[in-house]
Amino acid sequence: MSQYVIKHVAVYLRKSRGDEEKDLEKHRAELLSMCEQNSWAYVEYAEVGTADSISLRPKMTELMSDIEQGMFDAVLVIHIDRLSRGDEVDRATLSKLFARSETLLVTPQRVYDYNNDTDMLMAEFEGMMARMEYKQISRRFRQGKARNAKQGLWSNGVPPFPYIRNAQTGRAEPVEENLPTYRFMVEKCMSGWSSTDIAWELNKMGIKSPRDGMWNPAVVRRILCDEVHLGKVIVGKKRKMSNTGDLVYKPKDEWIIYNNCHTAVKTQLEHDKIMFIIGSQIKTPKASRSGKNALSGLVICGKCNHTMSIQKRTGRSYDTLKSCTHRNPFGERCSNLGDRSDVVTNFILNALIIKKKQIEDAIAEGLSSSDMSNLADIAQTKIQEIKKQENAIERIHDFLEDGTYTKEKYLERLNRANEILNKLEEEYRVIKTQLDNSLNAKNEDMLISVNDVLNQITKTKDPKELNRAYKSIIHNVIWTKNDFDDKPMVTVNFL
Known part of the structure; x- marks a missing residue:
């Protein structure tokens, strides 16, 4: 070992199936003793797992990344099989990594230099033997499980509730x-x-x-x-x-x-x-299949962000937008009310007419290149704020599941977080609209699409054709209605 210059090492420890906790501590003590005797500075990478594939071991993945960056002179393991008992692909990946980064592999028995043909052949041989041993252990483990099951013993991990x-x-x-x-x-x-x-x-x-x-x-x-x-x-x-x-x-x-x-x-x-x-x-009902209604898959609840359903009304000139049926984890139903479906289609028609006028005005006016650049920067910042808020909402759900939040606190925080998210999304839509309207070529294409949809609305009554037309230009329709006598709040979001 004296022929190699080693100052910084990574100590890799792994407890596999069948090992006891004391085995891991014994390995740690032996490897750290080697570091002290040789005055090596070291970083420890320790994990407990049964995965033989290196891609399924987070600490191994982290170690490989650090080796790639040339952080260590050597990697110290108790035995070569601790590093990998995986297949030929895993062994080849590690061999190339050690050779390319000029990192040594050190065990208490010997040093492996992957740029030395003799060492590389020895490492490949020992890796192959370790793989064969692993397969034998796995086969004995499967046979043991089968024998235990035949005797009525439980060996499949944690039994299901109760x-x-x-x-x-x-x-x-x-x-x-x-x-x-x-x-x-x-x-x-x-x-x-x-x-x-x-x-x-x-x-x-x-x-x-x-x-x-x-x-x-x-x-x-x-x-x-x-x-x-x-x-x-x-x-x-x-x-x-x-x-x-x-x-x-x-x-x-x-x-x-x-x-x-x-x-x-x-x-x-x-x-x-x-x-x-x-x-x-769990069978999907026919009425919920995409395209059965002109509004299928388009209307989103403004309170809980779930898709709202359309109910077919036989013998009537209109269908019904059903009140939101989503329930929170406590079974409490969303309070967002529905209405006649033609109320929604009227909002869409008005939004299309307004959109057409906006596009025509934007084509006539345009924006300067500096204004466009500023708007693009603002839009990117707003996207980052939206992603941050979405992550915050995910954490609120996690806090409910792990018991950190009570039901009341969960609902309070969730409502507040959704209000902030909706506000951010509305601000982004305004900025994006301004930015999109500055691009005349795109606006001219958009104007053609808007006119096509307006023509479809007047020509066809086929719900599937209308649904395709709406979805060709509309991302979703956000619907909120708090009381039967209230006027609904509707936002049509275009693609």
Whole structure:
């Protein structure tokens, strides 16, 4: 080791499946002792994981980036297999990286210089052996899972709600205090409640989800459909492709299923009924398919930003824009009211006429190049402000899920944040309109499109044709109506 000049090293530590915490600490102590003995300055990269692919390990990804920048003279690991037991592609990627950056690989046994043919061949050989060992371990692990399942033991990670794994028996056991909640879900589903309704009700009852947060429909649906609740242990649902590392899900007739492994918490009859009900609920209704109405997919709620639905009214000259049906995590419905659909189409018609006049005026007037440059800078700044506010809204949702916010605080913060976002978006639209109107060539094309849509409105009554015409020029229509007697607030946003 004396023949190499080493001053700065990266210490890479990884605890894989089967290792104990003390193993990681033992490796750390040995590697740091080497650093002290050789007076090496070091940066530690430690992670706990089972992924063999380097792309799935965040600390390895970070280390590779730092190596690329030439930050270290060497990388120190307890054994070459700690670095990678991945496939040929992973090994080749690391070899090229070490060679290109002239970074050494150091273990307590030896130093590998990837620009030295002998060292490179030795590293490739040891990497291949490590890969073979990993495959053997993986195969033994799969065989062990199958044997455990055959004996009725649970070895598939954390059992689904309402079970836990009994450390003494190794079997999944239902938790008595969780059973009433689970049975509530089963009975409500069989009586026609949707997964969404069940999630809302559980949240209102103050019952925590399996991860100690808020319930959502996907979690409810997954629990209701799980066959583990029939007393089964299922293995072999998926397999990893040896050449790519991709996970492939097998068809159900290839699963290995063992029955009567633990206490069942629902009957087969209940399970069959649940699967039928949920299968019926998730089918897309014909009326909601795009283009069935002239306004399909265009009208957005101004309060919660969800798409509003159009209801067909047989025997009438107009359809109905339904009141917003979206509900918050507590099941409280949005207060935005609907109206006759022709009210919306009249707003669109007026907006098109105004748009046409604006474009004609812009073509006649134009803007100076300096004005255009200033507007572009302002528009870019406004986009950044909008993105920042959208991130703030995401954090508000996260705070509700992890219990940081109460229901009242969540709704208060969310409403305030949405008001700010709507204001920013309106300011951006004004700036963007000014900027777009300064581009005569684009405006002339836009004028042709506006005239085409206006002609379509007067010529055709086919809802699909009108929907296509609207969507060719309109991004969305923001609709807000607070009371039956109020005049709605409508904003037509053009593409």
